[in-house]
Amino acid sequence: xxxxxxxxxxxxxxxxxxxxxxxxxxxxxxxxxxxxxxxxxxxxxxxxxxxxxxxxxxxxxxxxxxxxxxxxxxxxxxxxxxxxxxxxxxxxxxxxxxxxxxxxxxxxxxxxxxxxxxxxxxxxxxxxxxxxxxxxxxxxxxxxxxxxxxxxxxxxxxxxxxxxxxxxxxxxxxxxxxxxxxxxxxxxxxxxxxxxxxxxxxxxxxxxxxxxxxxxxxxxxxxxxxxxxxxxxxxxxxxxxxxxxxxxxxxxxxxxxxxxxxxxxxxxxxxxxxxxxxxxxxxxxxxxxxxxxxxxxxxxxxxxxxxxxxxxxxxxxxxxxxxxxxxxxxxxxxxxxxxxxxxxxxxxxxxxxxxxxxxxxxxxxxxxxxxxxxxxxxxxxxxxxxxxxxxxxxxxxxxxxxxxxxxxxxxxxxxxxxxxxxxxxxxxxxxxxxxxxxxxxxxxxxxxxxxxxxxxxxxxxxxxxxxxxxxxxxxxxxxxxxxxxxxxx
Numbered sequence: 001x002x003x004x005x006x007x008x009x010x011x012x013x014x015x016x017x018x019x020x021x022x023x024x025x026x027x028x029x030x031x032x033x034x035x036x037x038x039x040x041x042x043x044x045x046x047x048x049x050x051x052x053x054x055x056x057x058x059x060x061x062x063x064x065x066x067x068x069x070x071x072x073x074x075x076x077x078x079x080x081x082x083x084x085x086x087x088x089x090x091x092x093x094x095x096x097x098x099x100x101x102x103x104x105x106x107x108x109x110x111x112x113x114x115x116x117x118x119x120x121x122x123x124x125x126x127x128x129x130x131x132x133x134x135x136x137x138x139x140x141x142x143x144x145x146x147x148x149x150x151x152x153x154x155x156x157x158x159x160x161x162x163x164x165x166x167x168x169x170x171x172x173x174x175x176x177x178x179x180x181x182x183x184x185x186x187x188x189x190x191x192x193x194x195x196x197x198x199x200x201x202x203x204x205x206x207x208x209x210x211x212x213x214x215x216x217x218x219x220x221x222x223x224x225x226x227x228x229x230x231x232x233x234x235x236x237x238x239x240x241x242x243x244x245x246x247x248x249x250x251x252x253x254x255x256x257x258x259x260x261x262x263x264x265x266x267x268x269x270x271x272x273x274x275x276x277x278x279x280x281x282x283x284x285x286x287x288x289x290x291x292x293x294x295x296x297x298x299x300x301x302x303x304x305x306x307x308x309x310x311x312x313x314x315x316x317x318x319x320x321x322x323x324x325x326x327x328x329x330x331x332x333x334x335x336x337x338x339x340x341x342x343x344x345x346x347x348x349x350x351x352x353x354x355x356x357x358x359x360x361x362x363x364x365x366x367x368x369x370x371x372x373x374x375x376x377x378x379x380x381x382x383x384x385x386x387x388x389x390x391x392x393x394x395x396x397x398x399x400x401x402x403x404x405x406x407x408x409x410x411x412x413x414x415x416x417x418x419x420x421x422x423x424x425x426x427x428x429x430x431x432x433x434x435x436x437x438x439x440x441x442x443x444x445x446x447x448x449x450x451x452x453x454x455x456x457x458x459x460x461x462x463x464x465x466x467x468x469x470x471x472x473x474x475x476x477x478x479x480x481x482x483x484x485x486x487x488x489x
Contacts, residue, residue: 003162003190003216007155008234008250010243016156024163031117034170039113040064041174046104048349048376049089052261054096057104060113064174073100073180073479076188078108080123081130082322083205083398085379087184090257091203094472095182097260100480105175107168107188115168119187130412145414152212152415155237161212165190172197180479186213193217201479203257204231205398207418211237220251221475223401224422228253252478255471256401259383263472266403266464270457272360273390273405277450282365283309285443286318286389288382288399289327295395296327298409300334301436302393303367305443310341313365315447318385320370322378328369341366349377356384390453391446396420396432403469405456407446408432409439426468427459 004020005012042065043056050056058066058074073095077088092102108123110116133140151157165187172195175181182201183189189202193215200218207223209230214220222228229235232251234243262269276284287302289295299319309315321327325346332339343366345352352370370385372378382399386392392399392406400408400419406429408420423429433439446452463469 003193004159007158007211007214008216008244008246010155010234010238012155012159016159019156020160020163023160024166027114027118027164027167031114031121031167033167034114035167037113037170039110039171039173041066041171043103046376047374049092049380052380053089053092053102055092055102055104057106060110060171066174068103068176068179069101071099071101072103073182073476074103074105074175076105076107076181076183076185076192078106078119078123078185078187079375080108080119080126080185081397082379084185085375086382086398087203087205087257089380089383090259090472091182091184091475093259093261095476097264098473098476100476105188107171107191110171113171115171115191118164118167133412150236150414153208153210153236155211155234155243158211158214158237161186162190166194169195180476180481182475182479183215183218186215189215189218199479199481201475203475206415207400207422208415209235209237210415216250219249219478220246221254221471221478222251223254223256223471225253226418226422252474254474254478255467256403256469257398257471257475258402258469259472262383262386262403263464263469265387266460266469269387269404270460272388273457274454276390277453281363282314282316283447283450283453284316284318284364284388284390285393286320286382286385286391286404287393289319289321289324295410295412296330296334298436298439299327299331301440302409302443303331303335303338305440306447307335307338307341309447310338310365310367316364317367318370318389319367320378320382320385322381323371323373323375325371325373328371338367343368344371345369346371347373349374349381352377352381353384356388360388396423400429403428403460403464405446405453405460406430407439407442410434426463428456428463 039060040063041058042061044059046055046057075088075091077084095102107115108119168191177196180199181192181197184203192200202215202218202220204213204222207227232246306315370381386404392404396408396411396416396419400423408430420432424431433442
């Protein structure tokens with residue numbers, strides 16, 4: 001199957017194919033071609049989430065140290081921002097709760113391979129584009145928004161990626177062809193298919209169909225009914241012709257990809273939020289800073305808006321800057337007035353865990369900043385903080401799908417817009433607030449009109465009953481052999 005000449009039986013023009021071949025040649029010239037190299041894998045303990053999620057990390061080693069069995073599942077991922085790692089954690093959590101043993105397989109981490117070098121370059125370019133889009137409105141309007149909403153949507157983009165991921169197969173040599181393989185980014189999925197793996201699930205993020213995410217030969221999962229229809233029809237992926245649709249066996253609607261710890265505690269966590277509101281306790285706000293470190297203007301505006309309520313003991317603010325210590329330095333420089341109320345929780349993840357346990361039933365005040373250089377701690381801290389927070393402030397990326405009341409700030413890239421639409425329609429979050437002023441007004445309305453949090457909690461409970469947050473479990477079921485398509489919602 002040549003996925004660069006045909007995409008779901010849709011023929012690709014010779015010009016487009018030859019361009020993809022030339023792009024692959026450029027990668028080889030810059031990073032080399034190790035497709036004939038022999039890399040062995042061994043499991044290693046994963047910091048922070050290893051014990052909680054039962055996951056082990058696959059690393060390159062001098063000889064193979066893997067002993068997979070019928071309970072083993074590999075989660076193929078890359079670090080590009082935090083979203084794909086976040087989905088991987090959700091899949092690992094669900095798999096562990098179902099009695100399976102998940103293995104973490106991060107292609108980005110193999111820094112000395114052609115695969116790792118390519119991904120590192122692409123990640124740097126994407127992060128730079130995200131930051132520039134927030135600094136320069138003209139760049140955002142003319143380049144970044146069109147690229148993320150329409151550029152990545154084109155079938156031709158998928159063709160180029162398919163050729164590129166042919167260079168990522170060497171690290172798959174130790175992996176059995178029949179093992180369940182769940183990819184939380186399309187490149188590990190495409191590379192797995194190129195490597196001959198037979199049981200690949202391609203977990204698609206966001207809520208905007210783009211050819212970028214296609215991986216023919218895998219089962220594609222999506223989080224929403226609208227995404228199912230869009231991907232099934234390959235909607236808008238070629239402006240000059242109507243495309244043949246994806247076969248129904250290649251795609252499944254699963255629901256949102258959420259960690260077991262969060263799904264299983266939805267009722268309790270929502271009850272805690274409602275009780276805090278009814279008891280006139282301080283509103284607990286959680287602000288998650290994305291991996292690209294963009295949107296500083298909005299983050300600054302949020303802190304300034306909440307500061308009077310924090311001073312009066314009517315609000316608490318948690319800020320997780322992930323592994324971007326420079327973002328915290330910039331933020332505190334922009335708003336020095338918050339210094340008397342700040343408590344920093346840096347690097348010691350055990351203390352972050354303890355704090356979250358203590359405040360789940362207890363009280364807290366002030367501003368609490370979290371920063372961890374370890375990527376697993378950086379991402380998973382938000383998961384812990386969500387359970388003891390009332391409102392999450394986030395751009396409409398992967399966190400838009402999580403079961404917590406949400407205030408959606410301005411997106412970074414056009415593909416994220418439909419995440420806010422999904423959340424607003426379910427009723428577990430706001431619509432996208434596109435300016436600092438609109439974000440501030442929404443903060444005031446939620447802070448002073450606490451019924452909004454209670455209404456969102458009610459909608460979260462209804463969504464749980466409908467199975468909307470069960471996507472991670474269903475992706476695992478598909479990977480281990482259950483071919484049922486989840487389209488009942």
